[in-house]
Amino acid sequence: MSRPPFDPTQWHPETIAVRGGSVRSQFGEHSEAMYLTSSFVFESAAQAAARFSGQEEGNVYARFTNPSVTMFEERLAQLEGAQACLATASGMAAITTTCMGLLSQGDHIVSSKSIFGATVQLFATVLTRFGITTTFVEGTDIEQWAAAVQPNTKMFYVETPSNPLTEIIDLKAMKAITEKHGITLVVDNCFCTPALQKPFEWGADVVIHSATKYLDGQGRVLGGAIVGSKTLLKEKILPILRTAGPSLSAFNAWVLLKGLETLQIRMDKQSANALFIAKWLEENPNVRKVFYPGLPSHPQYELACAQQTSGGAIVSFEVVGDTPETGRANAWKVIDQTQMLSITANLGDTRTTITHPATTTHGRLTPEARNAAGISENLIRIAVGLEKETDVCTDLAQGFKLF
Numbered sequence: 001m002s003r004p005p006f007d008p009t010q011w012h013p014e015t016i017a018v019r020g021g022s023v024r025s026q027f028g029e030h031s032e033a034m035y036l037t038s039s040f041v042f043e044s045a046a047q048a049a050a051r052f053s054g055q056e057e058g059n060v061y062a063r064f065t066n067p068s069v070t071m072f073e074e075r076l077a078q079l080e081g082a083q084a085c086l087a088t089a090s091g092m093a094a095i096t097t098t099c100m101g102l103l104s105q106g107d108h109i110v111s112s113k114s115i116f117g118a119t120v121q122l123f124a125t126v127l128t129r130f131g132i133t134t135t136f137v138e139g140t141d142i143e144q145w146a147a148a149v150q151p152n153t154k155m156f157y158v159e160t161p162s163n164p165l166t167e168i169i170d171l172k173a174m175k176a177i178t179e180k181h182g183i184t185l186v187v188d189n190c191f192c193t194p195a196l197q198k199p200f201e202w203g204a205d206v207v208i209h210s211a212t213k214y215l216d217g218q219g220r221v222l223g224g225a226i227v228g229s230k231t232l233l234k235e236k237i238l239p240i241l242r243t244a245g246p247s248l249s250a251f252n253a254w255v256l257l258k259g260l261e262t263l264q265i266r267m268d269k270q271s272a273n274a275l276f277i278a279k280w281l282e283e284n285p286n287v288r289k290v291f292y293p294g295l296p297s298h299p300q301y302e303l304a305c306a307q308q309t310s311g312g313a314i315v316s317f318e319v320v321g322d323t324p325e326t327g328r329a330n331a332w333k334v335i336d337q338t339q340m341l342s343i344t345a346n347l348g349d350t351r352t353t354i355t356h357p358a359t360t361t362h363g364r365l366t367p368e369a370r371n372a373a374g375i376s377e378n379l380i381r382i383a384v385g386l387e388k389e390t391d392v393c394t395d396l397a398q399g400f401k402l403f
């Protein structure tokens with residue numbers, strides 16, 4: 001007796017997260033299988049020929065496809081509400097592959113200034129060697145985006161909320177500009193993930209992920225993903241993936257599948273913890289300013305409420321200190337007096353991390369560039385995890401006693 005067919009298109013995100021994309025082998029395993037194989041065998045020479053020519057669908061070689069990787073791709077595409085997804089070995093591999101697929105010599109990118117450091121390096125130093133230029137603009141200033149468009153502009157590159165100051169970029173406004181000029185709108189959705197923000201609903205053409213962060217969520221593996229329409233991924237991205245080879249391993253895909261199962265509940269809980277901590281910081285007389293999109297004091301609170309279902313898990317704050325020297329000394333006191341928080345620049349883990357952006361992630365900028373970016377010596381960024389929120393506050397409070 002066979003069971004009635006099901007319709008996954010009717011599933012809610014929580015269901016997709018645990019069941020989306022799963023394909024069972026003849027062995028009937030309950031948890032997804034990990035296909036640790038580099039190549040696949042054929043029943044005949046004719047079938048091999050058909051697979052290689054693309055006449056017949058199916059696996060050929062793990063640089064192209066692998067069933068564990070395909071399950072992860074399918075699940076993430078469903079969560080983003082997109083047609084398709086291609087996984088990569090890291091977030092940077094996803095961004096590089098997207099640029100190689102969508103851009104050619106002579107093309108131009110407009111990007112917000114406050115994006116991941118390695119992405120800035122890729123745009124500003126690597127792509128320029130291949131004749132692709134980038135104009136960096138103030139992400140929240142829509143006029144600057146519009147003014148930066150040139151006849152050869154092919155891509156808008158957006159990260160929202162921004163790191164570390166959590167500025168929100170208006171995706172609907174971005175779409176209005178890109179649509180007019182036939183530009184591809186690429187959104188790095190690493191900070192919110194589809195659990196909190198669905199860029200395709202606001203007009204994104206491509207969504208990028210560093211799966212290393214919240215999609216795994218437990219700091220175990222590197223991974224990345226490019227999400228979009230079937231046509232775009234098949235025609236523009238897949239040929240690069242197959243030939244350049246930045247493919248995701250089956251093992252990492254399996255770990256990421258397990259990560260996705262708990263994505264929604266992790267993101268909801270980590271966001272709730274972050275809101276609690278942000279409010280607690282706002283009441284602290286030793287804190288000058290808190291940057292968190294879930295606080296009504298955030299300058300773009302309303303836009304954040306419209307675009308995201310919650311504020312996310314990244315909170316930045318400035319400690320008191322009237323000079324850069326005292327600002328740094330006070331920030332370092334708070335960081336060094338914590339006992340539990342992990343002092344590291346990584347984010348997206350179940351364990352709360354704490355970092356001093358001015359001397360780490362943004363340490364290579366000149367003091368002038370840092371000031372222009374609003375990153376003071378007083379600034380601390382925390383990526384809130386799943387610990388009891390009051391334990392995080394207790395840990396943060398130690399350093400303030402020394403002010």
Ligand SMILES: *Cc1c(COP(=O)(O)O)cnc(C)c1O
Pocket residue numbers: 090091092093116118119159188190191209210211212213222223224
């Ligand atoms: C970490 C990160 C990346 C790069 O991802 P990797 O997996 O480390 O290569 C890209 N964008 C954002 C926003 C990130 O935080």
